[in-house]
Amino acid sequence: MVDIARPLFPWVGGKEKLAPYITQIFPPNVKQYLEPFGGSGSVLLSMAPVPGRLDIYNDLNAELSNLILCVKEKTNVLVKELRFLPIHSREVFDFYKDFLDHKEVTLRNIQEELEVLDDRTCFTAEQAAELRPILLERMELYDVQRAAAYYLRIRGSFNATTTSFAVKGMDLSRFLYLFFPAAERLRDVAIENKDAIQIIRERDGPNRLTYCDPPYFGAERSYDSRIAIKYHERLHRVLRNCQGPVVVSYNDHEYIRFLYKDFYILSFVRDNPMAKREGALYGELLMTNYDPTPFLADQLTLFSDLETEKLRLKLVHIPERAIITL
Numbered sequence: 360m361v362d363i364a365r366p367l368f369p370w371v372g373g374k375e376k377l378a379p380y381i382t383q384i385f386p387p388n389v390k391q392y393l394e395p396f397g398g399s400g401s402v403l404l405s406m407a408p409v410p411g412r413l414d415i416y417n418d419l420n421a422e423l424s425n426l427i428l429c430v431k432e433k434t435n436v437l438v439k440e441l442r443f444l445p446i447h448s449r450e451v452f453d454f455y456k457d458f459l460d461h462k463e464v465t466l467r468n469i470q471e472e473l474e475v476l477d478d479r480t481c482f483t484a485e486q487a488a489e490l491r492p493i494l495l496e497r498m499e500l501y502d503v504q505r506a507a508a509y510y511l512r513i514r515g516s517f518n519a520t521t522t523s524f525a526v527k528g529m530d531l532s533r534f535l536y537l538f539f540p541a542a543e544r545l546r547d548v549a550i551e552n553k554d555a556i557q558i559i560r561e562r563d564g565p566n567r568l569t570y571c572d573p574p575y576f577g578a579e580r581s582y583d584s585r586i587a588i589k590y591h592e593r594l595h596r597v598l599r600n601c602q603g604p605v606v607v608s609y610n611d612h613e614y615i616r617f618l619y620k621d622f623y624i625l626s627f628v629r630d631n632p633m634a635k636r637e638g639a640l641y642g643e644l645l646m647t648n649y650d651p652t653p654f655l656a657d658q659l660t661l662f663s664d665l666e667t668e669k670l671r672l673k674l675v676h677i678p679e680r681a682i683i684t685l
């Protein structure tokens with residue numbers, strides 16, 4: 360299987376290596392593919408586009424979805440911006456962190472300035488017509504600057520957490536070649552910035568596939584949006600009622616196995632990227648609201664025997680009946 364495009368940056372819980380194993384159980388011929396917890400987009404980027412299928416990327420993190428949107432729609436401007444923004448020191452990293460932290464103020468200012476243009480006691484129609492494109496351009500540029508700053512913040516932080524500065528040399532030009540295939544893959548992808556539950560409710564329907572990769576149970580603090588146990592339960596309730604096929608990723612935890620007992624549950628293990636000890640393994644679960652067994656007959660063998668054995672999906676729970684049939 361050839362990757363269509365690779366993610367542009369590492370991300371906590373990123374699925375780049377696991378993507379082929381996850382997508383092998385996706386039903387084919389769906390008319391929509393939704394990823395409500397998009398992150399670095401590694402799963403979506405690994406999938407070939409299909410004519411007639413609408414692909415949707417969503418993440419609640421506004422900086423992240425702005426970055427993905429700029430990769431898609433302002434690729435060259437963003438790449439240009441990144442070439443001019445080396446980040447080699449703690450001071451520069453902090454500068455970009457501050458820049459992002461004050462985003463609302465600057466954005467609101469431009470928006471308010473645009474509103475003043477419509478006040479005829481301040482500007483004539485001609486003056487407003489002259490000023491509007493200048494302000495709109497500044498606003499657009501601001502999105503790109505924010506995206507570049509956020510990208511640097513991810514690249515400059517420890518384990519891509521965006522909060523702590525990792526002391527490491529960085530030659531960004533090594534990563535710039537990733538931007539163009541990603542932009543090409545994202546060309547017809549809709550980019551959203553909503554709460555996952557909201558977008559699932561809006562977009563679910565027969566023959567519409569939803570792949571959910573929420574913050575893992577117990578690891579919710581790794582992300583800006585702190586979700587609590589109640590959110591995992593609400594998400595399950597919403598997914599349980601979906602009309603379209605649903606696939607969910609989680610860490611292997613007994614509470615998740617219990618919560619998703621009305622789904623099929625598959626388990627596998629992978630190397631633990633966060634562990635300091637070599638050879639440490641991490642248990643993963645994949646839940647489906649449909650019977651995944653037809654997709655398991657020919658499991659992928661991309662790696663050496665040992666690696667393949669670890670990543671082999673094992674059906675560990677069969678519900679009384681499937682929620683939907685394909």
Ligand SMILES: C[S@@+](CC[C@H](N)C(=O)[O-])C[C@H]1O[C@@H](n2cnc3c(N)ncnc32)[C@H](O)[C@@H]1O
Nearest residue numbers: 372373374396398399401419420554555572584
């Ligand atoms: C495990 S990561 C997804 C990783 C992704 N599959 C990848 O390969 O990079 C979970 C993502 O969910 C996002 N998130 C957290 N709470 C959310 C919510 N309530 N709605 C939508 N996205 C949310 C986080 O910003 C994070 O990017």
